[in-house]
Amino acid sequence: MGRAPCCDKANVKRGPWSPEEDLALKNYLERHGTGGNWIALPQKAGLKRCGKSCRLRWLNYLRPDIKHGGFTEEEDNIIYTLYKNIGSRWSVIASQLPGRTDNDVKNYWNTKLKKKLLTSSAAPTNTNKVPTIPTTPIKQEYYSPSVPPPAEPSFPFNAIDPLSVPMMPESIESYIVVPMPEASYPSVTSTVNQNNNSCIAWADHGGDIDEYFMNLDLGYPYEFFNGGGYGGQEKVGEVSPSNMGSWVNSTDSKTQGIYQSVTY
DNA sequence: AATTTCCCCAACCGCACACCC
């Protein structure tokens, strides 16, 4: 026995929405919200529609701040870059394009962008450009020579259990990027995951860098590259200077996302 | 002018996952 259908298909209207239906749905949602149940919503709103159809109509068309119309060159680049890295995860791609829906992006890719790329032979050239990610800007603070860094731990270091490093709470809007000592390590770069405000650092140095960072109380997830692969949380894959601005796959969904580089 | 073909995109379908009991 299969699962029960979400609605009685014989008694629901299908096909294009009329302006009256749009108005009824919009009015109801603006006054009452979804009530946490799309299935029950059409009856309450006086609509002879399937709940899934109502949800789709709202999310793809009626919702405020939906952007209709042509895609910009910058949006093309973002779609291309993300598609290249993560494939057809349209909801993820759309989340990086304010006002665009997954359906929009999917349709645009299938009908226009794919052909455009095939016929032009040249992929967008500025795919290393970091997409503008629609999240609250992250306030960054840096230690400067006038602000002394935390006391450097002395050897021998005590081992730190990576799992004991706490995840940065989502409510925190700022954090401190802790630089490596410039005299010793002049080209340290960290990356910021704007999805969860975590910070990742990398440098062309070895185990002594690991030890230095391991003994700082950062309070947010961190990961090392070229330095032994020790991570504050789960191992993050493939972040390197060459893929800044690209999607980064990870075994941990909290650290998966688009990274931008912050150099100091 | 009539017909056919192409193209776009709104909407549907079914599956997977999350959540609740």
Added chain:
DNA sequence: AGGGTGTGCGGTTGGGGAAAT
């Protein structure tokens, strides 16, 4: 633990307008 239900997602369809013949 597992079954039922709602939600979210990606793939696909089909109606209608535009372009081509």
